[in-house]
Amino acid sequence: MVMSVTTGRGLVDDVRVGDREGEGRRPDPEVEPKARRRSFSPAYKLRILGEYEAATSPGAKGAILRREKLYSAHIVEWRKARDARALAGLSKPKGRPAVDDRDRELEKLRAEKDRLEQELAKARFVIDVQGKVSALCVPRTLRGMAA
Numbered sequence: 001m002v003m004s005v006t007t008g009r010g011l012v013d014d015v016r017v018g019d020r021e022g023e024g025r026r027p028d029p030e031v032e033p034k035a036r037r038r039s040f041s042p043a044y045k046l047r048i049l050g051e052y053e054a055a056t057s058p059g060a061k062g063a064i065l066r067r068e069k070l071y072s073a074h075i076v077e078w079r080k081a082r083d084a085r086a087l088a089g090l091s092k093p094k095g096r097p098a099v100d101d102r103d104r105e106l107e108k109l110r111a112e113k114d115r116l117e118q119e120l121a122k123a124r125f126v127i128d129v130q131g132k133v134s135a136l137c138v139p140r141t142l143r144g145m146a147a
Helices: 042-054 060-068 072-083 086-090 101-137 140-146
Strands: 002-006 011-016 025-027
Touching: 042 060, 042 072
Parallel strands: none
Antiparallel strands: 002 011, 011 025
């Protein structure tokens, strides 16, 4: 006698009466509840479009769709995108362009210039304060002599 028992998510047990429980496990045939959308690279889309449009024998186009597990709607959308030149722009790598060595050096020099300007402003302020302090600290007798 064979019994099928679901033991949690992902496994089905085929337990024979009198057999040990660890034997006879196989994957659960249930479909995952959340389907994942497939995404295709622009190079793949262009390759499939070229292959699809080059197919001339009867049934060849359908065979391509079955082999790649695609729908004819994919081909229609990809043609529209290709004709609008959208696929050509998508073949560029994602993200920001690589930083040029000159740009990196220029940014470094600008940061150093800003830092040095701040140091210079501090030094000028300190010199100005020192001049004022020394003017206040000069004894009155020396001020009278200078006049």
